[in-house]
Ligand code: FES
C-alpha cells in the first residue's frame with residue numbers, strides 16, 4: 001500500500017534567503033573570546049581578535065575536524081585549533097603547525113563576510129558563496145544623542161525566517177492575533193532598485209493614533225519606526241539568525257526618543273514582547289504555503305511574496321526535507 005503525501009510542517013520549506021544575518025551582539029564578544037555558532041544549518045566559529053576584529057570561520061578544522069569555536073584560542077589576530085594547535089589567520093590560511101615546518105597547501109578554513117554595524121555581528125549568506133551584493137544599512141538613531149540607550153531582547157521562533165518577515169506585510173492579522181479593533185490602511189512600496197521594501201500605515205486619527213513605518217532590507221533585517229506624537233517615537237531594529245530551516249533566533253534592539261524614555265520606554269518594550277507571544281502560537285504551528293490562496297484584499301502579502309523571490313537563487317528555492325523516520329525500538333520482551 002502506498003501512502004498518499006500529506007502536509008507536514010517541515011517537508012517543504014524555502015532555503016535560506018540571501019542577505020545579512022546576525023550571529024551575536026557585538027558587546028557580548030570580548031577581545032580574545034571565541035564562540036561556537038549554529039546558523040544556516042551549519043556550525044561556525046566566531047572570535048574577536050586581540051585588535052578587536054570579529055572573525056567568522058567554518059567550525060571544523062581541516063586537519064582532524066575539531067570544532068574551532070569550542071576551546072579554540074585567539075593568538076593575536078589568529079585562531080588556534082584546540083586539538084593539535086594548527087593556527088589560522090583571519091584570511092583563513094593556516095600559518096603555523098607547531099610540530100611541522102611544512103604547511104599543506106590546502107590547509108585553509110572558510111572565512112565568512114562579517115559586518116558589525118548597528119551593534120550586532122552580521123554575516124553574509126549566499127547559497128552559492130558569492131560576496132555581498134549590498135551593504136548593511138546604518139541606523140541613524142543609534143548614533144544620535146536624541147535617542148535613548150538601546151534595550152535588547154532575544155527570542156527563538158520555531159519557524160523559517162521568511163515566515164517571520166512576512167508578518168510585517170500582514171496588517172490584517174493585527175485584529176485577530178493582537179486583538180486590535182480594526183486595521184489601519186497600509187501601503188507597501190518598494191525602492192527603485194527593487195530591494196528595500198517599506199510598509200507604511202498612513203492613517204492617523206483617533207482610532208489609529210500611531211503611524212508605523214517598517215523598512216525591510218532582506219528577510220530578517222528590518223527597522224520599525226512608530227510615531228505616537230511629534231517627538232514621541234520609537235525605533236525597533238530587528239535582526240535574525242536562521243539557526244536551521246525550522247528555527248530562527250531573533251535579536252531586537254529598541255530605542256525611543258529621549259522625550260519619552262521615562263514614561264514610555266519600558267512600556268513600549270513590554271507591549272512589543274506581549275505582541276510577540278501572540279504571534280508565537282501561530283508561528284509555532286503554521287506551515288509554509290508555497291502558493292497561498294490569497295484573496296483580493298491581501299495586496300501587501302502578495303507584494304511581499306513577489307519582493308522576497310529576489311533573495312533566492314533559481315533551483316535553490318525549495319528544499320525537501322525528509323520527514324522524520326520512526327525510530328525502531330528493539331526489545332527482548
Ligand atoms: S584537528 Fe585541528 S589541529 Fe588537529
Ligand SMILES: [Fe+2]
Pocket residue numbers: 167173177178275279
Ligand atoms: Fe504579529
